[in-house]
Amino acid sequence: MAVLLTGGTGYIGSHTAVCMLEAGYDVVIADDLSNSAADVADRIRQITGRDLRFYQIDVSDRAAVRALFDENDIDAVIHFAGFKAVGESVREPLKYYRNNLDTTLTLLEVMAERNVGVFIFSSSATVYGDRNPAPYTEDMETGRCSNPYGWTKEMIERILESACVADGNLSAVALRYFNPIGAHESGLIGDDPNGIPNNLMPFITQTAAGIRERLSVFGDDYPTPDGTGVRDYIHVVDLAKGHVAAYRYACDHKGFEAINLGTGVGYSVLDIVKTFERVNGVRVPYVIAARRPGDLASVYSDPSKAKALLGWETEKSLEDMCRDAWNYQKNRL
Numbered sequence: 001m002a003v004l005l006t007g008g009t010g011y012i013g014s015h016t017a018v019c020m021l022e023a024g025y026d027v028v029i030a031d032d033l034s035n036s037a038a039d040v041a042d043r044i045r046q047i048t049g050r051d052l053r054f055y056q057i058d059v060s061d062r063a064a065v066r067a068l069f070d071e072n073d074i075d076a077v078i079h080f081a082g083f084k085a086v087g088e089s090v091r092e093p094l095k096y097y098r099n100n101l102d103t104t105l106t107l108l109e110v111m112a113e114r115n116v117g118v119f120i121f122s123s124s125a126t127v128y129g130d131r132n133p134a135p136y137t138e139d140m141e142t143g144r145c146s147n148p149y150g151w152t153k154e155m156i157e158r159i160l161e162s163a164c165v166a167d168g169n170l171s172a173v174a175l176r177y178f179n180p181i182g183a184h185e186s187g188l189i190g191d192d193p194n195g196i197p198n199n200l201m202p203f204i205t206q207t208a209a210g211i212r213e214r215l216s217v218f219g220d221d222y223p224t225p226d227g228t229g230v231r232d233y234i235h236v237v238d239l240a241k242g243h244v245a246a247y248r249y250a251c252d253h254k255g256f257e258a259i260n261l262g263t264g265v266g267y268s269v270l271d272i273v274k275t276f277e278r279v280n281g282v283r284v285p286y287v288i289a290a291r292r293p294g295d296l297a298s299v300y301s302d303p304s305k306a307k308a309l310l311g312w313e314t315e316k317s318l319e320d321m322c323r324d325a326w327n328y329q330k331n332r333l
């Protein structure tokens with residue numbers, strides 16, 4: 001039996017592959033390499049000392065997905081594959097709806113053909129929209145997403161909920177990520193965005209490395225302790241372990257569950273910059289710039305459902321996140 005990780009050479013997928021292999025599960029990765037590199041599969045093998053099968057396919061390609069299921073005894077799917085750049089989704093909404101929904105629907109249809117009933121989905125805190133007050137809890141109303149990327153996550157959660165109602169054998173868990181940062185302690189895998197980073201931490205590491213001249217802090221006039229945006233940063237290894245816990249839970253349950261994966265603690269942009277500089281002994285030059293359209297002031301989780309249902313909680317500190325992120329950047333240099 002093996003677990004299929006779609007998007008498994010990406011940032012979150014590769015860390016989850018490591019944790020699943022280290023937990024003793026067999027892993028098959030399918031990735032079209034549109035936002036990751038093929039050698040990540042070898043680095044996962046190097047870190048774990050275990051082998052895995054890699055397929056370079058687009059998982060919206062039904063024939064390719066069927067062939068993969070023919071060649072492997074798949075008992076569950078963890079679905080990471082999807083476009084995830086918020087700004088790009090605003091510029092190219094049809095590309096995002098087509099890709100993110102098609103991949104999911106094709107996987108679910110082939111799973112139903114083969115009676116595979118466990119599906120873990122990479123969702124996002126973005127589904128909480130701009131209406132809910134932090135800390136976010138899973139019983140809050142979702143929707144009113146601020147961008148097409150967020151809407152694809154919301155729509156896929158609704159698809160999973162409906163599929164579970166129609167098929168009593170399906171178990172689907174939507175994991176709502178907050179802000180994953182950091183990297184595996186080996187420095188062999190990490191967050192490796194194409195082009196100019198959209199997210200805070202890769203921009204910080206590239207600024208510290210001299211690749212970027214300075215960080216633009218998007219606004220310091222928010223109603224937060226220091227005026228800069230507050231987010232729930234979670235170490236990517238803690239996030240990966242949350243997927244192992246969710247897989248184990250989903251194997252023993254039926255139906256749909258949405259679960260936050262966060263620390264429950266909010267840190268501001270300047271908290272991150274100052275901690276990163278202190279922990280790593282580097283400078284991160286920055287300027288205060290205008291607010292980024294669509295940004296909220298404070299976004300952080302109530303992680304108590306994950307603790308109660310999955311027996312999972314985060315273990316790594318902000319210092320660990322900053323240290324490991326910088327270690328990965330240095331290794332890349």
Ligand code: WQD
Nearest residue numbers: 084086124126198199200203216217218229230231269295
């Ligand atoms: C964090 C904070 C910015 C860059 C997004 C998606 C979410 C998920 C994670 C995919 C904010 C500030 C950032 C910079 C800055 N994506 N910032 N200068 O926007 O919370 O979440 O990424 O799964 O779905 O919405 O993350 O890292 O972009 O921003 O000041 O150059 O850092 O304003 O306060 P965000 P982020």
